[in-house]
Amino acid sequence: MILVRNYVNGIFVDSKETIEDINPATSEVIATIPRSNSDDVNEAVLAADKARDNWSSLSLDERRKWLEKIANALEARSGEIAKLESLDTGKPIKIARAVDASRSVANFRFFAEFSKDFHEQKFLMEDATNHVIFKPVGIAGLITPWNLPLYLLSWKIAPAIVMGNTVVAKPSELTPLTANLLAEVLDEVGLPAGVVNIVHGFGHETGQAIVSHPKVNLISFTGGTITGKKVAETAAPMFKKLSLELGGKNATIVLDDVDLDSAIPEIARSGFLNQGQVCLCGSRILVSDKIWNDFLEKFIGHVSNMKVGDPSSDDSDLGALVSLSHRDKVESYIHLAEREGGEILCGGKRPSLESPFDKGSFLEPTIVSNLDYQSRTATEEIFGPVVTLHKFEKDEDAVEMANCTDYGLAGSVWTSDSARGKSLAEKIETGMVWINTWLHRDLRVPFGGVKSSGVGTEGGRWSLSFFSQPVNICIKE
Ligand code: NAD
Numbered sequence: 001m002i003l004v005r006n007y008v009n010g011i012f013v014d015s016k017e018t019i020e021d022i023n024p025a026t027s028e029v030i031a032t033i034p035r036s037n038s039d040d041v042n043e044a045v046l047a048a049d050k051a052r053d054n055w056s057s058l059s060l061d062e063r064r065k066w067l068e069k070i071a072n073a074l075e076a077r078s079g080e081i082a083k084l085e086s087l088d089t090g091k092p093i094k095i096a097r098a099v100d101a102s103r104s105v106a107n108f109r110f111f112a113e114f115s116k117d118f119h120e121q122k123f124l125m126e127d128a129t130n131h132v133i134f135k136p137v138g139i140a141g142l143i144t145p146w147n148l149p150l151y152l153l154s155w156k157i158a159p160a161i162v163m164g165n166t167v168v169a170k171p172s173e174l175t176p177l178t179a180n181l182l183a184e185v186l187d188e189v190g191l192p193a194g195v196v197n198i199v200h201g202f203g204h205e206t207g208q209a210i211v212s213h214p215k216v217n218l219i220s221f222t223g224g225t226i227t228g229k230k231v232a233e234t235a236a237p238m239f240k241k242l243s244l245e246l247g248g249k250n251a252t253i254v255l256d257d258v259d260l261d262s263a264i265p266e267i268a269r270s271g272f273l274n275q276g277q278v279c280l281c282g283s284r285i286l287v288s289d290k291i292w293n294d295f296l297e298k299f300i301g302h303v304s305n306m307k308v309g310d311p312s313s314d315d316s317d318l319g320a321l322v323s324l325s326h327r328d329k330v331e332s333y334i335h336l337a338e339r340e341g342g343e344i345l346c347g348g349k350r351p352s353l354e355s356p357f358d359k360g361s362f363l364e365p366t367i368v369s370n371l372d373y374q375s376r377t378a379t380e381e382i383f384g385p386v387v388t389l390h391k392f393e394k395d396e397d398a399v400e401m402a403n404c405t406d407y408g409l410a411g412s413v414w415t416s417d418s419a420r421g422k423s424l425a426e427k428i429e430t431g432m433v434w435i436n437t438w439l440h441r442d443l444r445v446p447f448g449g450v451k452s453s454g455v456g457t458e459g460g461r462w463s464l465s466f467f468s469q470p471v472n473i474c475i476k477e
Pocket of ligand 1 (some may be wrong): 143145146147148170172201203204206207208211222223227228245248278279383449453454
């Protein structure tokens with residue numbers, strides 16, 4: 001049993017009340033975490049406020065060195081990160097190793113290196129020089145979801161602190177373990193007290209207390225669209241700097257000239273990675289009518305061979321969903337699909353697993369066909385191992401179908417003609433489109449959604465800009 005505590009002002013502290021943390025693969029309680037209230041959040045904000053002046057007066061180079069130290073210390077615990085992430089989320093250990101552990105280290109290393117070139121800019125006039133300097137914004141409130149816990153938390157903490165801000169962060173109450181490991185790492189490397197404070201608890205209590213705290217100047221939130229609206233309702237009238245990375249319902253477009261044999265494993269990966277619980281997952285697969293039958297046969301063949309089971313086994317392709325209640329939600333969409341006239345081509349059921357996994361929140365990878373592309377199942381975010389298949393005739397039809405949801409996060413196009421793919425990609429209303437690949441990330445490029453998928457952009461210089469305040473000083477010669 002792990003005892004998670006808040007990390008405030010460089011000290012691990014208890015809270016009055018606690019919340020149980022459950023292993024979703026077995027339904028066993030694995031930890032208790034603080035149920036932080038507004039007083040606990042206030043302590044964290046005061047610590048961040050006290051640390052501000054010293055931290056922001058360090059040079060960028062000095063702060064970059066801290067990021068390198070954190071990256072090295074985290075890397076030394078990579079194996080442990082992967083184990084804790086798999087235990088807490090239910091995801092297969094091989095995914096936790098390849099995606100979560102490695103990217104969490106890479107985030108600190110990337111921003112340590114990339115921020116080197118983010119410095120003052122000069123704009124000359126005939127009789128004056130403008131000096132644009134980048135100041136810290138102040139105290140950053142960072143709120144993150146459960147699907148990629150340390151990956152997303154480090155993606156926010158690294159650029160926030162390198163630009164001279166101090167932080168109050170709240171990880172998801174469902175997956176607190178690696179945020180706790182990060183706190184241990186920050187403590188071990190001796191990061192100055194109060195620069196990063198981590199408070200655990202429920203969203204409507206701890207999260208809301210961070211968002212509404214008058215001393216928190218900036219909110220970076222990643223989570224669901226409905227929660228994002230609530231965060232905006234509180235933060236916007238307080239004129240806080242705000243970034244919202246929200247839900248998605250991403251289209252995977254398969255053109256008639258695709259090389260199916262190489263594309264199918266990647267299309268399946270994009271539908272089912274992390275049990276379909278990645279905001280970028282391609283959960284609506286739009287397939288040209290010319291290759292429909294061939295696609296169906298190969299795709300169903302591939303997906304029905306994916307192995308669901310013990311997350312700690314290297315053989316498992318899919319582990320457990322994050323909680324029993326989340327599985328209920330995903331299953332409710334499978335029932336909705338049936339009511340909407342959908343045909344389940346594969347999966348749709350709970351796998352039969354031996355003890356202790358018979359108590360876990362497992363679900364088979366599920367393929368649904370025959371649905372109207374505008375149906376609720378095909379347009380609402382399910383965030384589980386469920387994909388819907390839709391047939392199209394012309395490329396323009398695929399674009400119309402791709403754009404028919406409220407979401408606008410990502411998409412992918414599969415074709416042997418990359419120029420045709422690019423021209424189609426330009427018409428898709430999302431923040432990013434991959435062609436013949438998926439989740440192929442270069443940390444320098446912009447990351448963010450349009451429409452109900454969010455406001456603001458992360459990645460490379462976009463993150464550094466968000467976590468800084470540009471100030472122009474115009475000097476007349
Ligand atoms: P969620 O919105 O339920 O919770 C996200 C975080 O917000 C959690 O830490 C939660 O405790 C907190 N929270 C909840 N209510 C709050 C409130 N009123 N005020 C402040 N904080 C509050 O999301 P989730 O279920 O944890 O994550 C799944 C969602 O996240 C999906 O919709 C997914 O698409 C989205 N997501 C988006 C991205 C992206 O980059 N766009 C990445 C990952 C996940």
